[in-house]
Amino acid sequence: MIHVIATIELHQGRREAFLDEFHKIVPPVLAEPGCIEYGPTVDVPTDLTAQLPAREDVVTIVEKWESLEHLKQHLMAPHMLEYRPGSRTWSSRRRS
Numbered sequence: 034m035i036h037v038i039a040t041i042e043l044h045q046g047r048r049e050a051f052l053d054e055f056h057k058i059v060p061p062v063l064a065e066p067g068c069i070e071y072g073p074t075v076d077v078p079t080d081l082t083a084q085l086p087a088r089e090d091v092v093t094i095v096e097k098w099e100s101l102e103h104l105k106q107h108l109m110a111p112h113m114l115e116y117r118p119g120s121r122t123w124s125s126r127r128r129s
Contacts, residue, residue: 034069035104037096041124045090048075051123052092054116061112067103071096 043051055073062071073094076087098104107113 035098035101037094037098037104039094039096041092041094043090043092043124047123048090048092051120054120054123055092058112058116061110062107065103065107065110067099068107069097069099
């Protein structure tokens, strides 16, 4: 199994708009062969001392794939090729 944790740093105040667009690609990605899990997460402020301060302009994408080959196929899926260029307008920086 392959796990992908992608941290997307967004332009200030753009998180909700980004999530609205991102949620549109979740169903076709979940329907891809080999996709076990795919979805966005956001920081939630708590009073836990071990937690770093919540990041308002960050979304973390959690993905699980059956194999590296499935992940490679995902990266070339038509809906991802269409989504990817537009997603760059939301983010200031992306790390994986």
